[in-house]
Each structure stands twice: as structure tokens, then as C-alpha cells.
Amino acid sequence: MAMTDTIRVVELASLDIPAAYAGWLLAAMGATVTRVGDLPAAGDDSLALAAASLAQGKTLVPRDSLEAVLESADVLLCDDREALVLAVGGLDVLIARYPRLVIGVHSIFGLDGPYADIPATALDAQALSGVAWALGEPDRAPLSIPAGILEHQGGAVLAAGTLAALTARERDGLGQVVDVALADVLASYVGGNSRFYIHHGMAWHRNGRRASSSGGAYPFAILPCADGEVCLCGRSRDEWNRLVTVMGNPAWAADPRYQSLRAMGRDYPDEVDALVKPWLAQHDMAELERLAIANNLIMSPVRSIADVIATPGFHADGFLHDQDVAGRKLTLPGLPFRATAARRDGERDLASGLLATDAPPASTGPANRPLAGMRVIDFGWVWSAPWVGTMLGELGAEVIKIEHGKRPDTLRLSGKIFRDGVLVEGSSTQMSPMYHQVNHGKLGVTLNAKEPRAVELIRELIATSDLVIENMSPGSLERSGLGYELFRSVNPRIVMLAMSAAGQFGVLAGMRAYAPTMSSFAGLEALVGYPDEAPIGALNVGLGDPNASVHGLLTALAALRRARATGEGCYIDLSQVEALAGTLRPQIVATQIKGEQPTPTGNRHPHIAPHGIYPASGEDRWLTLAAVNESAWCSLATMVGLASDKRFGDRASRLANVAELDAAMAAWTVTQERDDLVARLRAIGIAATPVLSIDEMWRDPHFSARGVKHPVDIPGYGTEEVFRGPWRFSRMAPVIDRRGPLPGEHNTQVFGGLLGLSDTTIAELSAAGVIA
Template identity: 35%
Template structure:
């Protein structure tokens, strides 16, 4: 057990494959005692998934299982038997959390759902992770990562417009939902510390994906009616250059939205006569209207240089451009290794392997790997006999707001920092956002898409008319404070002294130079918790690199797997800031754990969440795959390494697609039955999993021929009725109008003083007794100056007026 922020918390995990096991892993990293319950003999499905050393299947050496189950103890129980359930109930008597991601009908049949358990275990927190949630029209539908990304809206925007949409590689939706469930669980623990009562936590994987990622596109639909489409190797709605391009020995990612960054890039390339052409001075048009033409202007320069040369030149000239690393390069990357990111663990069967490290660094409590994943039933005797007191002979026969008491000083800007504090605000924290008119949040900048100003007028309201800013900063108070002044820094320290938490995502050294680093803030409040979210980390050779989400995704290795399998056509880009969402949810989890630790011990601390490392922490399967097999995998399209069919298939209508996945022989038979058992289904080529995988492309052609003449709803309905995972690939319009999302209250309508009623994403997890809520709109610039500085901090009105006139409060 680790002396961590969650020390003393016991979690009983009945998890399978990724989402719940990964949730259990991050709770165990933070110090919880996690006991994993598996079925005897067969165990967790991930034990059979691989990768395995040399490609030889071995349930004790599966990389996916080893990764998702670090730091746990493991027991085996037959929960289909009365005796097995009795022992599980004895485990739950001493547990704080029951974590599961089994099908709801199975859970209810075994009387292991929250309503059945609550009378016996009123203090228990029951966290259920499912593809679509425990309520709503789709609650009983079958699902997997492919269908979750389809419903969550992420797939629709990924890939090229003339090709099928792409899901995320490497089961990223399951990992993201696992971290989200961990955050929701810790907030429920904090609520229980005050109320003494447990509660249910309902986490829908698709809702987490939708709320944290595709909310980026909600304003363009609700204000302009634009549902969007795929944009290939670039970010839609961005400024040129923002794309993935080939170079001499691979690919690079460039994302230079600021004018001075673009000018430095042009200077770096040298004499470029095309820059004199008026057609190439409109960077928005170059990105949206003729991107291929624009990219052709800069590609020759990239093709003359290697990835390493480009990185060195762009670092020197402060241009946000980095290589797209493959996972063999990730393992040897100087930035990761300078920070000792990868951690070596020795497993009795799998041997010594380097695992992706932790996404955060706590500077008071411990957070580390102490034991490899358990063997199947490895701790049966220790737990059942040693802790539950079961006789050896008997053992052998068995073969409302949770955060309402806390104040957060939010120094975040753009996405990652504000998204982390938004999650805290949704769960009840009083979050005070600190900006200034000289340095306002970057999401306030640029021409808005709402109101009269969208047509080009300017009444000085542009900073108040940015709906993406509104979504990420709802539920917050807002003040303006000029931190370039001595009194501004002094007032910031006063605010920190009255706060429990300070969050920032500045570049390394910025707060220290202002006199607002952790040592300085600890002087004014010894138990303060500070979370910093630098892009690359506080140390390492790339600590000062200019980085946006695509830059981080490129360096993490993630981009190298996003594309079409045929000819390894790399796409690289997602139409959403993936690494921002990943980093923010890890930061929120770390903060919740640190708050609970301080509640119990009185100890604050500094936590570093390097966005690059947070992103890489969910990519361990690819890292282990390279170590175990020597394989450097490229883009995987929508293919799965174990299942077929597994793809997005065309349906009747323009750009209509359906995600279909059949993971088991039972689901394959259901698939054939849904199609009317055509002759090709029973042919020898598709008679078993091995045959279907070997003839996957031919199988895809048969499936596409069936789906293309049918509507999405018809295909989903008949397949789900036969027990097959299927879901329409939704754009933002489909999501917004979908009855399941409406039933789950995925969207919240708020009233903003300058734009009126507007829609934002709601809270993506549902706590039974202390649910979060969206209750107030984002603050206007300096809206709460008087309330915060005068009423909360006690600054006299006379001093307040002077500070305003001197542009300290400005």
C-alpha cells in the first residue's frame, strides 16, 4: 500500500477490460487499497487481449492487463454462485468503494446494483461505468469504444471528408472514462466525509467523451447551425498553418495560431516569394478554403529536413512545431527520459518492462508504482483467509454538492487549466478566475460567432461573446488583477491566503518570476494545494517549447496511430483538443485526492501535471507492444486487433455512418441473425474469429453492402435487438437532438447577460446524492471584483477605487 492521498480507502473492483480497471489503477496509484475481483480460470478479458511477448498468448503476460492493474491485489470469485456473492458481500463490508463496469442487466440479476446494496452498506460508494449510462433510451444497448466514440461525436470529425470516420486508437475513450470515474468517486468520498452517507456514481463513457471533447463544436452548431465535417490532417476552424505534414524522415505537426509565431516560421524558412501574394495573407481562408494549396507551399521546406533538424530549428526560433513520434521513439525521447517518466516494474511472468509513468507528481504524498499487476487469484489466501477470516478448507472449496466547502484560485487560461477548474466548480467549489484586461484568457480573444459583433461590428464586447469561453468557465466568479504590478501580486497573495487551491497552466517559471510560486504561496497559507499544468513539465530539454494540444499529441506518440490502415495514411489530427481534456481530468482527480488528504491530515502540497505525461499515461498498450514484440505500429484505422467486424460503415443518406462491432462468437451469431443469415455469413472464411480477422476487408465489403441501403436507425435497431454493439456516428447536430442525451441531461441552458440563453455541456457524471450542476454563466471581465476583493477579502472601498484608477484591478 502507498502512503498516498487516498491512503485508508479500500476499493473492491469488479472490473473488466479497461474502463473500470484503469479507474482502479489510478485510485491505487493515489494510495487506495484496490482488490480486483475476477472470475476463476477465465479472469479479466484483457488477459487474453495482448500484446504478449513474442506474440504468444499468455493470460499472465498480457500487456493490456499488466498496464491497467498495477498496484492492485487480485482475488478470484465465482459471482454466479451464492457462495461467491456471500464472500463479495463480506469484502464490501470493509470497503469504501465498489467499482464495476459490468452490464447493468447482469449486475441487477446478481443483486449487486446500488439499490440492492444500499440497505446493507449505507456508507458504500458504488461507481458504475457503462457505455451509455444507467438511464436513458440506450441504457441497455451493447457498446464498446467504437460505438462510444460514435455516440460521443468524436469519430464523426476524424479522418478525411471522402473517407469513413475514424475512431480513436488504443481504446482512449475507456481510459478517459476511467479517469473521469476516479474523479467522480473521490468527490463522492469527500461528500461522505461530511455526510457519512455513500451514494451511487453513474458514469457514461460516451457522455465523458462528449462533454470533455466535442463540446468544442457545440457553439458553432447552436449559434450558426454548422454541424461540421472531417478535415483530414488539419484542425477545422483554425488558422494556417495547423496541420500534420510529411518531412524527410517522417511527419511533423505545426500549430502556430499567433501572428508572431507564423512570422517567425516564415523567417525560419527564408525567402518565400509566395508570401507577397494577397491570396496567401488570409490565414483563415488558407486553412478553411484551400488548405491543400496552402500546405503545398510549405511542404517542400519540410521535405528538405529531418524531424530532428526541424525540432532544433523550431525550438531555436520559438515556433510550435514538433515531430510526430512513433512509440519506439517515445521510449527513447530525451524529454521523457530527462524526467524519468517511464517506470520499470518486474513481473514474475512477464519480466522487466518499462511502463508509462504517472500523470501527476505530488510533492507531499506519495504516488508511485509499488507492485505489478496481480496473477489470477494471487491474493486469495491473503484476503479471504488473512483478512476475512475464512477457514482454509472453506476457502479451498470456493475456488448536495460534494466540494461546496472549498475555494479555488484559477490562474488557468485557454483549455487545460480552465477545464480542470470547471469540473471542480461543477461539483461545488467556489472558483475565482483571475484575469486582467492586459492578459485576459486566450479563449476570450478573436472575432466571436455570436451577436452583432459576429458580422464585424465592434462595441467592445468581443471578450464577452465567446461561447467556448462561456462553457469552460461557467459556475465561476471572475476578477481582473494586473499581476505586473506590486500591489496586484500582493492582492493575489491575499486571495491565495483565503483559498484552498491554486491552479495554473502557465509555462514553467512564470509564477515564480511573479513571486507567486508554491514556496511563496505556502508562506501565506501553509496548507495550500497548488496544481501546475506545464505542457512538457517543469524540467527537461523541452520544458520551454511552445505547445498547444496538437504539439503534445504529436510528441506523445498518439498522432502516429491516427489514420487509415491502408498505405499507413496518417491523419494525425482530431477535431478536438484531446491532450487538454486528458490533462484536465487528471488534474481534477489529483486535486480531489489532495483535498481529501488535507481534510484528514491538514497537509497541503504542490502537484505537477505535465500535459505530455498525462497524455502518454493512457498510451501504455503501444509502449508495451513495442517492448514485447518489436513492432512499431502505424495508423490502425478502425480495425481492432482481436475483433471483426469492427468498423464505421456507410448508411443511406449523405455522410451517414454506423459503428458496428462484434466481439464474441455469440455476437457474431447475433449479427448474422440480424442480417437474415445470408450465405456468405456461414462460409468457411468467416466461420471463426481467426477467419474473420484474416478476411477482414472482404467482410467489411459485405457489411457495407448491407448497411449502405439502410438508414442508421434501422441498422442500429436490428443489430442491438440481436445483441450486437451498433451506434450511429453522430455529428454535433445529431448529438444535440438525440433523445438519449436529452434524457441524461447532457446539455444545460444558461442565461448570459450579453448573449441571452445559450447551451453548454452539463456535468458528465451523475452522483446520486450530491450531483454537480451548471447554475451560473461564465463571468464577464471583472464582474465580481467588488464581491471578491471587498466582501471576501475585506479590501476597503477607498482602496478598491484607488487600485482601479491605478489599473491594478484592471
Template identity: 30%
Template structure:
């Protein structure tokens, strides 16, 4: 190891006030960046935040803040004092990037807003985190995570028959936005190696929610299928079931896994019922199936069930929560949860590992308020403001246009990591076996007896734009030799197979680095490369169950529910971040490395508040349905519109601040019941949530959704129509160009979601190339990149080492 931290040459000023900005800078500081948090005299809002309400008013910082602000610095500046604002500007003059959101008092200073900062410091990257983005018809509108989930369609499809749809707990969308922001910021920084100008990175939390919480690209699916993938609210079946001593979660993602599950729960008659292979049929027969599964699970302990499931290779996990996560054997063995620097509190470890000569810094403590103010005042006084340097270079360069990436991944998490690189210029070569291609192709709109059925897969199209396709049989020696030859000419390998797969091929980093020492080898196993769960099959839903995400999603009187899919884009974004950390090292040393990004580690970080709050305060977070520990009132309400057959239409209303409550009261016409003095404060409203829900429910029942949104949103109240995921209101999306049209030679036109981080200087479509057809670019890879002759190519094709379509035989 060396003393060099990967990002120790990067300085970032944090002017944000929420979870998204704090997690963005937490990731950057965790890789060694110098993060300076500029705070008003009262401090960052998260210093006083606690879901349990236990943070001391006498100055003790909240445990969540101490986690997110670890290893950072604090400079206090009063926005009312020009000298303090000047100090912040002097610090910014020495920075590479600033992270901004509109809710800090400092961020409201005109000189510290994105456009002004970009004009004053043209070499600075200005990352702006807002609810809807900096422009568009919804820019500046009131919103909370809850209403963003409603607008995007993330609530409408999730739930159980006979119950209202339910939001995802834990502010996952804000954590996701912070991850996308950090990943985008590193990409912009890498571009500056050739084009030195900074830019505004306009990041929309709404778009982050739409990309990650709406069940796998529903707009793309609808564009190609002409119907939604899930026509009604659904949850997994089997899903989460009570055991003798807790809860256990299952995920049967394939037909074989369902059959194995039938054996697990001793229902051999279900094996013979082919209709139950379809999740929709299982949903229709929910009462019948769950009656047996619940009784079977209740007769066994969680440990007994997990042992049986592992033997049958049925994906399963204990349902973790703040009290139990740290005792789960795999997390303890792999040190995925560690003691905080200040002691007494358990927090997630860094969500990735670098296996190379550069090391990540040990987690540091959070700074006291203003701890580094005097130090920075001396630093800026000791010397002149540094030159901004050149602000433009040759132009036309994309962040990764010097990289060749080989991708050995399937489904969503791995492909999304590689897709990010392709979006921003990398040549990405997706390797698929003609005998067993990416499993996303199996989710086809065509029957398996139709010609090229594997090319009619909307979810494959959505997650694989920007790539070339190589059809290569890696179960044959010659195929592995070709892969190694290709890796010798490449910069990055990304894979998300089970660890034993690459072990069987003997594709070790040591072997690959013998001939290509600069190769960065990114591995994305479900649970890690070592440990008790190393060889377990894992899906996003499994991670959501184990990490605690499911624990806080659902209603208090029911079972936990999985967010169902968020861990895939979450893991992909974390992998793209970790890869760029490794690239920063290689750009300085020329050396590649192995980067390990367990999917579950990303989930544990995003669910951090649960274990932190429990170990700090002894308070266990619970499911609250559509309510929130930080908002009151907050819920879904039926409107006067005609019945949609799904229990709606519904609107979402969420009041997080006293000012929003005052605005709601005014919009309602200041009724007498709303004038009670105790309702002016959060605690009073929280104590009377049932009454407030009844009052708002009666008011909404007399009005259409459009009338409710018009009345409340104009007044400054966070409100939304509850959309289904395939039909979000496209007004804001259209303005920002979030969805892009892509042409496919078989499927025709389709629509694909873009990136929540919009680069204002480098404006280019991120889907410049459609998803590849199976083996479409074999000739380019084999003859041009590998230099083989036409005869050698024909021989490989004749022996089925390469192929341009699905071939199940031989």
C-alpha cells in the same frame, strides 16, 4: 517525506472488466488506495488481452494488465458458488467504494449489481461504468468505443478531403471515462466527511467520449452561433509531415504562430497573405500548402526541424510511437517512462508529482490470480463485519463547498480542472488580465470592433461555468500584491502558464506557503517544470503527437492524425484527480503542497498500451483507419439516404465478440456467405475483413441509417449513425440531463455539457452559475474578500490595476 500514502485509508473493490474500470482503480492504487480486484476463476479479461495477440495461453498475464493492475490485490470468486459470492460481499462490507461494469461474470450476480449493493451497503460508494449510463432509452444497448465515437459526433468531423472520416485510435474514450470516474469517486468520498451516506456514481462512457473527443464543446458553439464551428471534416494544417527520418507535428494555434511557421518553412510570401491566418482558408488551399510543407520537411531530419521550431517558438513535436517514445530526450530526462516492477517492460510513470511531505507509493507488481483470496478469507473470518456507521449527515453539502480556488489558467485544460471544483461547490475565482484575458475569449462570434466582443465566446462560456471573474493586471506590482493577499485567504491555486511566467513573478510555493501553509498549488505546464522541453509552447495537439495518440489515428497509407483536443480535458481531469489526492493529505495533516501535473504525462498514460506492447512483445501498433485490433468487422458504411455533401450519411458497425457476430448474421437474414465456419471466430473474421466490408457495404447501401440501426441494434449488434459533433442524437443525453441550459446576460441562453459521472444521491445541476464576464466580480473580491475600502477600490480601478472589460492600452 512521511510513510503516509495519500489514500492509504481508502479500500476499493474492483468488479469491473474493461479498460475504464481498470484505469480508474490504477489511479486510485497509484495514490495508495487498497484495491481488491474480485475475479472469476478464469481471471480478469485483461489478463488475456493483447493488441498484438501474443499473450500466452499458458497463464502469462498480458503486459497491459500488469500495468493497470500494479499494486492491487486479487481475490478469486466463482459466481456459481454462494460461499464465494458471500466472501466478496464480506470484502465489500469492509470497503469504501466499489467499481463495477456489467461485463464481468461476477458483476452479473444479482447481489453484486449497483442497486443491490447500494441497498445492502448504504455507506458504500458504488461507481458504475456503462456504455450509456444505468438508465435512459439507450441503457443496456450494445456498444463499443467505435460506435460511441460515431454516436457522439467524434468521428464525423475528423478526416481529410476525399477520405472517409476517421475514428480516434487507442480506445481513448475508455481511458477518459476511467479518469473521470476516479475523479468523481474522490469527490464523493470527500463529501462523506460531512454526510456519511454512500451513493451510486452513474458513469457514462458515451458522455465521456462526447465531452472529450468532439472538438471543444461543439453543442455550445452551435447553440450560440447557429452554425457548426467546423462545417466539414478537417485536420490540422500544418499538421503532421514526414521528415528524413520520421514524422514531425505542428500546431499553429494563434495567428502569430502561423506567421512564425511561415518563416520556419521559408515561405515569406505567405506572411503577406492575410487570408491564410484562417484555418478554413488554409484547408481550402490544402494541396498548394502541403506540397511545399511536405517537400520542406522531407529534406530535413526531425531533430533539425524541432531545433528550428524551438528557436522560432513554433509549437512542434516528434510523432512518437511505441518504439520511439522512450528515447525522446525530455521523457527520458524527466523519467516519464519507467521500467515496470517485473522488469523488461517500459510503462508510463504516475501522471503527476507531489512536492510535499507525503509521497506516492512506488509502483508495485500485479497480483497473481487469486493471490490474496486466502488472506481476505482469514480477515473476514477473524472478526465481525464492521458497522456501516452513520449513513447520513446534515445533508445539503457539496464536496468542495469549503474551498476557495484561485484560477490562473486559459484555454481548456486548466479551466476544466477548476470548473470541476466549481461544479461541486468550490468558490472559484478566475483571474484574467484586462489587457490579455483568457485566449478562449478571442474565439468570439463578434468582430473585434464590436462592443464587448470578448463576451460572445461560446467556448469560454462552456469551460468556465461556476466561476467568479476578477480582472487583475499581474504585470503591475500592485496587482501581484493583491493576488498574494487573495491567495492568503484561499485553499487552492491552479495555473497553466509556461513555467517562466510564474518564475518572473517570483510566485514560488515557498513564498506562498510562508503566509498560507495549507495552500495547494497545482501547476499544469505542458511538459513539466523542469527538463529539456520545459519552456516549449505546447497544445493538446502537441501532446497527442509526442505521446503516440496521433500515431494510431488515421489510415495505414496516410500520415498520422491528431485526435485534436482530447488532451485538454484529459489533463484537466488528471489535474482534478491529483488535486484531490493533495487535499486528502491536507485533510489529515493540515499541510499544503505543490502538485505538478504535466499535460504530456496524462497523454503518455492514456497511450500506455503502445510502449507496453512494444517493449513486452516487440510489436509496433499501427494506424488501422476505422478498423480495430479487437473487432472484426468494424468500419463505416454508406447508407441509402440522400447525399449529405460530406461523403455520407454513414453508419458505424463494430463486432467485438462471437455472440455479436451471431447476432449480426441473424439480423442480416443468415445469408449463405456468412455461414462459413471460419467466420464464427475472431481470427477468421479478421483475415477476411475486406470481404466482410464489401458485404456489409452492399447491404447498408440498400437501406437508410434509421433502418440499419433499428435492425442491428435491436438484435444486439453495436451500431451507430455517424453524427456531426454539433448534432448528436440527444435522446439519451436528454433523459440523463447531460446538457444543461445556462443564461448569459449578453449572449442569452446557451447549452453546456455536464459531467459523465452522475451522483444519484446528490442530484444538483452542475452549471449553477454561468461563466463570468471579464472582471464581473471585482468589487466582491476586492472589498469583501480582501477588505479594502471603496476609495481604495476606486484607486485600483483608476490606475488600471483592476478592470471590468478589455483594455489594451496603459
């Protein structure tokens, strides 16, 4: 295979989204991408149009050109293993023929493991991972995220994994297989977010339009306003006080009963809702959006996709743009980040050239730890930015997390810790399992950045670092005397990733948000619900944070590659809201071609029927079931006794009569034992998976076989399994070698061993409140 400068990617096309989105992301950042195979026949099919739109920026060639384009390729992307076997004979043949090739494969359950060879859809990944268990009404069927959205997120993981593998290739010249299973991606999400509940004594279960037990503190719910609905979220006393002030300090708010956020959220949230609703009813969604931005409230309207498309800020920063797709002019999302040489509004965007550089020089170090030798400074808090640093650390980077001892990461402050329902005595700031999930493997130091000497220490760390990560409100670091302009003056090669809610500049820059308000603003919450009913939303899952993490990781890896090749760093301004809105591409297309908001469809699929979550015998027992082709339907219809029912004779008829089909399937499945039925369905080629509770997910053999969890020892809590980044590499294994750091645990190691301060100086700076 010939050496190339810019990354050359071959995309073995299917009619699905993951590989197409991975290729689109890489093309949008400057890689040369060749799509092998035809575009899907689109018509008025929003999923097909969305997939076709992802051909933007790619060269299209016929399938018989595959071997010719592979001769000079660096990366092959695929989400159809059967097509890979038919085209070239399979992975073993590819590896032998092209030893430098990075081969990225996306599937539902991965290339190995107990379920690798069974039929499956994205619905099965949601069932196995615990996502479906947490969505919907508590006494009704579990719900799922609509088709196409999670497939985009799997594609982003695939793109990031291939860049990690290319970094490894710089060390030994060899490619490898990047194996991404959507079930693993979602389990890593759940493995983070569910800990916010189960380790603080709350259930992880469907709870309608409110997160389970309000996520531990009031508010955390979707409530009505004058012309629609609004999502309210708050975790701190300051956030609640700001909301009460904007509401006009009503007399009831001074009652001691409404002073404890945890009691309000867990014990009587409906009572507090009844007090808040009259104020909300006086305001429409637009007014509430303005109030939220002006007063730093964690509140967002539950917006329609049409609202999202019409967002002026999304057009002003170039995120939304017009594109011709299959003869239609559509408004579609672009990259959710900008890369610039300086942190200034209006700077030229470098994002489209991050991968269009000469190849970096060969580097030394172990290829199975491709980021060894890199240093990351992590100012992140809660989930989105810290998870980027953690995944980089698993690949070999040294990650130093900077906190203030008196204002630590919010994840340390979530309250009492429970294990198996029993209170664990000890310091909750040291034990929080979600903190260790999101921050394992890092070094931890404490600094008071308001002190000039602390700023100097940070400057010294930056001088020998490669990447800075933060997800604070725009301008927070600059107001502390830090920021990218200072960092690049110390180290021109430094890359900085800033992950704010809605970008650093523009009319939305003042937005304060947590995952549920971001997903409400991005349009996701209005899409999840039962057929022909008002939306339920997806508050328990918090997709906005981990989705932003993987998009942030992708652009950080691309920018680091550019820095190694050119010696020039850059400033990355990532909008978490845009990162999530960009995964709603099928729904953005559907809104434009149909002229109306996509209504909740429960667990139905636009192309497949039956496709749903159905009851089994017993309490709260459910399974997925999908007949993905006519052969599968014939086998299923015979088993169920529907083979002669003309209403379901072909796919078009089944889709037209899907409500009756769902009712017939549910009437049959409810008489069956769940796991036995799943086994029998799989045996005849039906995609079927039990909907696992969080406890069942933790024990499922798939996740053990895939090695996605590793034990760490948490002081005071004991051994706990944490999830790693959601991929498997054939020639390297992400490493989890320790828990997250305790507050200031590595002050001596970093300030003494790395910066050379004496024990006496460290003690003096600690006494002065600098190292604090």
C-alpha cells in the same frame, strides 16, 4: 462497514480497462486496492497485457472473496454490470447492505437513459458523441480512436468521480453511486472543442490531416518533413512570426496575402502549405523538435510509439518504468504528475502517498455540494486548466478566475461569433460560447500581476483559498513575483496544480504546445488512420486538453483530501503530454511485443469482427456495427445472408478475413436506411449506433435524459447549453447556475466583499492599472 484511514478500494475485475485503470490510479496514489477476479489471459494480446499490467500495486483475490473484502471497503469499482448482478445481486442490494460504500460504475451509455440496456462498445460512444464525425477524410468513412485509449480516459473520470463522492461522504457518512458513461465523457470533450468551430462560422467535420478550416487560423495541420511528418499549430500573430523568423524570413512571408492568419487558415491553407513544405523538407523530425523547443514554436514531430518509449525525459522523471507483466519485462507509463513539498527539481515525490493518509475530519455543509466552502484561484487559460476549475465549481467550490483585462483568456479572442450560421453583433470577447463552456459558474476578476499591489491582492486571496490552478509556461508565475513558494508562505495548506505541456523541469520543460502538438509528441496522431495507409491523425478532436483536465482534477482532489487530513499542501507538477501518453498503454505494449509501430487499423478491433463504421443509404450517413460475441454474429449473419460463408464461420476466421468481411458488411449496409437499420440491429443484440453529426448529437435524447447539458444566458448571444462534468451521482447533482464571467465582472464582489476594499480604493486601483 468498518471505518478506515487509508482509502480501501475493491475492483470487481473484468477483462476491460476502465475500472482497472481507475483502480490503478488510486493505488498509485496510495489507496489500498483489492482486485477481485482473475487477470486476463494475456499471451501476445496487447490489450490483455495492458489490462493485466494495471494490476500493479493491487492485492489479487478470487471472486468468491468479494463480500468479505466489501465489509471494510470505501469504494467499489466496476465496468461490468452483469458481473455486479451475478456477484451480489445488483446496485440496490449493495446500497442497502453497505450504505457508506461509494460505488463507481463505468459503461458505454450509463446506468439509465434511452440506450442504457443495449449492447455497445467504445466505438458506439464515439459515434453518439460526435467524435467519429470529425475524424477521417471528408469523402470517406469516419474514423475512431484505437481500442483502449478512450477507455483509459473513462477510467480516469471514474477515479475522479469516486474521490468527489468520498468528499461528500465526509459530510454525512453516506456513500452513493458514481455513474460514468463513456458517451457522456466524449460528449463533454466535443461540447467544448466543437464550439471552437461551429460558433466561429466553421464546420465540425472530417478534414483529413488538417483541422476543419485550420481551426480558424493558420497553421493547424500535419505536414511532411525530411524523414517523417510534423504537426504545426499556431493561434496568434506572435506564434506565426516566430515560425517565419526560424524559417529565415522568406520573401513570400512579407506579401500582404500571407499576413492574415484567418484568411490563410480558412480560405487557402494548401497554398501556404506549398510555401512552408520546402523548408520542412530540409529538416528531419529531431531537428524540428530541437528548433521548436529552442524557439518556442508550436510544432512537434508526429512521433511513433517507439519514439515515445525512447524519450529520455520520460525516463529521467520516472514516468516510464520497467514492469514484469505475465512473464514479460515491459516499459510502461506511471503517473503523469509529481507532488512535492516545494517547487524545486529533485524534491521527493509525494504522489504515491496522496491517498495514504488518515481520513480527513468530518466536515460541515451540504453533502450534495461536497466542495462547498473551498476556494479555488484559477490562473488557467484556454481549456485544460480552466476546465478543472469549472468541474470543481460544479461540485460546490468557489472558483475565482484571474485575467488581465488587456491580455484576456485566448478563448475570448477567437473572432466573430455565429449562431446557426448567422453573424451575432456584439463583443466577441464577452460572447465566446467555448469560453462559457469551459468557464461557467466562476467569479471573474482582472489584475495586472506585474504591479506589486496586484501581487498583494493575490496574496490576500491565497490566504483563504485551498487550491491554485495554472497551465502557463513553466516559471511564468514566478517571474511575476508569484508562485508556490510565495503561496505556501502565506497558506501552508494551499495545493497548487501546475499543468504545463511537459512538466516544470527537465529537457522538455521548454515545450510550448497546443492539444494537437501534444498528441503528436505523445504518439496518438500516428495511430489514427485507415487500414494499411499513412496516419490521418485526430486534429479536430483535441484530446490532449480534456484528458489533462480529468487527470488534473483527480490529483487535485487527492491532494486536497491530504491537505484536509494533514494541514499540509503540496505542489503538483502535471505533464499534459505524459497524461495523454499514459492512455496509450495498449499501443505501448504492442510496440514492444511486436517490435514495430502499430499501424492504423481504421475502426477495426483486435478481438471483435465485424467492428466498424459502415455506410448507410444517403449522403454522408454512417453507422457503427459490432458483433461482440458468437450469438450476436449468428443473428447478424442470418440477417445479412452470410451464415453459410466459411470465411466468417468463427471469430478467428472473421479476424483473419476482416477486410473481406468489412467489404461484405458495407455492401449490405449501404442499401439500408441508417436509423431503421440501427433499430433492427439493436433488436437482435448487435451493437449499433448512428454516427451523429454535431447538430444531431446536440439533439439526441440520450444527452437530455442524462442531464449532461444545462442552459445559460450569454449576454448578447442568448441562451446556450453547456456541458457539465461527465458523471451522474445518485445523491448529488453538479450545478451549473450561470455562464462564465465577463472581464472583471466580479471585481467589486471579490475585492470589496471578500477582501474588504472600499469602493474608493477599488476605483483608485483601477485607475492606477492594478485592477485592470
